[in-house]
Amino acid sequence: MPNMPNTPASHLANPRALLRHLYDVAVQRALPLHNTAAFLPQPPKGRTLVLGAGKAGGAMAQAVEALWPAGAPLSGLVVTRYHHTPPRPDGLPQRIEVVEAAHPVPDAAGLAAAQRILQLTQGLTEDDLVLCLISGGGSSLLTLPCDGLTLEDKQRINRQLLASGAPIGDMNTVRKHLSAIKGGRLAAACAPARVVTLTISDVPGDDVSVIASGPTVADASTCADALDILRRHGIDLPLAVRVQLETGALETPKPGDPRLARCETHLIATPQQSLEAAAEAARALGLRAYVLSDEIEGESREVGKVHAALARSTALGRSSFETPCVILSGGETTVTVRPRTEGQARGRGGRAGEFCMGLAQALGGQAGVWALAADTDGIDGVEDNAGALVTPDTLARASALGLNITDHLARNDSYGYFEPLGDLVTTGPTHTNVNDFRAVLVL
CATH class of the missing domain: 3.40.50.10180 (Glycerate kinase, MOFRL-like N-terminal domain)
Known part of the structure; x- marks a missing residue:
């Protein structure tokens, strides 16, 4: 598990490493x-x-x-x-x-x-x-x-x-x-x-x-x-x-x-124990941490949109959450596989990746919001990744590569969306499983 320096400036300068650290802490708690x-x-x-x-x-x-x-x-x-x-x-x-x-x-x-x-x-x-x-x-x-x-x-x-x-x-x-x-x-x-x-x-x-x-x-x-x-x-x-x-x-x-x-x-x-461990790790780094729930269910992309609304309101100072903070949640969302049109390639991806696409689309490039969603067993669905990362420039970088998030959502293809961006979270099997882990960082 990587060590994070205990100074606000250092960990806020590397949101990707911070989010991965919180995920690793959650997994470690459940071994x-x-x-x-x-x-x-x-x-x-x-x-x-x-x-x-x-x-x-x-x-x-x-x-x-x-x-x-x-x-x-x-x-x-x-x-x-x-x-x-x-x-x-x-x-x-x-x-x-x-x-x-x-x-x-x-x-x-x-x-x-x-x-x-x-x-x-x-x-x-x-x-x-x-x-x-x-x-x-x-x-x-x-x-x-x-x-x-x-x-x-x-x-x-x-x-x-x-x-x-x-x-x-x-x-x-x-x-x-x-x-x-x-x-x-x-x-x-x-x-x-x-x-x-x-x-x-x-x-x-x-x-x-x-x-x-x-x-x-x-x-x-x-x-x-x-x-x-x-x-x-x-x-x-x-x-x-x-x-x-x-x-x-x-x-x-x-x-x-x-x-x-x-x-x-x-x-x-349990999932709650892992979320609390991640929250404690965030607070140890000087961040506020809010645990929404370990029981969140529903369509992954829709849950992503709800998290995006909360993150955006927090970033704009319109919620009771104070920045900088991390918003944590768990549970087991679902993905309803959309019918493929003739000649359309099969989408690849799981719940965590679908959540991240829904989140990124709804955020619309909101400044100061980063996120990681991953399955704590290290495998998102049947692929080789645990999940994915969302950054403020996810949509812009994807557009530069000719990737359209609406098209990828239509065929449940989160792997095909995040892999070219280098934003898949890949851990290999973790040898435990307390379900979905989601962390949204608002700076």
Whole structure:
């Protein structure tokens, strides 16, 4: 993490470095090794089985291995996204197997991992402990279709949900009811063992039943809810699966289910904690810092416009925020993919980049406003960047290169817009995930 000089003139002279510093602080706050020890239970009378899924899965597994008593039995299987397994520290023995699979659309490797994880729950007793490590991305990585649904069906439904603009809660309601392992089903399979879930939140409101579609948490949503979401977004199902939803045959374990009586869940890192860490870092540099919310949802470009309005009013002295300041927010916005016209190239980019385009367009070159938006897992959508930067001269520099922001918004092409400007934020996988990070600097 880069060090920033603690003098107002020096850090305000380099807004790009300042914004990147705040992002790095937010990510650092959410790393598993810094947050796991306080929540680890004592070794049980029987054996300890570690199961998990998510973009932070590899780092979470390594944290448990580093902190677990050397002489206590420990084994298990965790699945993470391709290329998201961190380098193994020298001298750290590997007791938990880590495998990789696809995100955001599931693949055969994720299916095989989910099958193995469910098989590992067989034969557990009351004396055993199951330590579940859950983080964002687990919905795709831990894929095990219900009866009557193929992996290809799940992939198609996942793609359609991702393109629909549906909020994460709706997407996960569908995923839970079309799965043999999500929505509390993994915890039910572990009974009668004690189940302790350690989770890193990547969802607005930190609802543990939504993170990775809650494989170890009771589910209050219903088959009827899932059907309604599928109908609203025009997503088709095989007839046999639709009938199972209509009859309630695919219902998930509900609150009060006795199979989940010995389950407990602990949030070890949250978006709000990371935003507060970034705010403290900004204040340490003499900047005012305002945290809007860690629960902001909506269309990414529209959220960008709202942030632009707030930044502009602040820059012009018309808001209650005093300059120089940084305005921070988190949450999970959505991108509704626009239909392509004939011959139009496919757009590249994710939520953070789309936010930045909406912000830049609405700012219209406002002097004194800089911004960074990036996903804390280091990957914005399916590209190799975490997000992008907006500067007061973004529109002017883009225009000089023949780039039209309206055209790029029309085809959801934030990568193609910011890459020629040299304004992509590229970090590589960070090995954690507390969702979107946005920082708007007003000087």
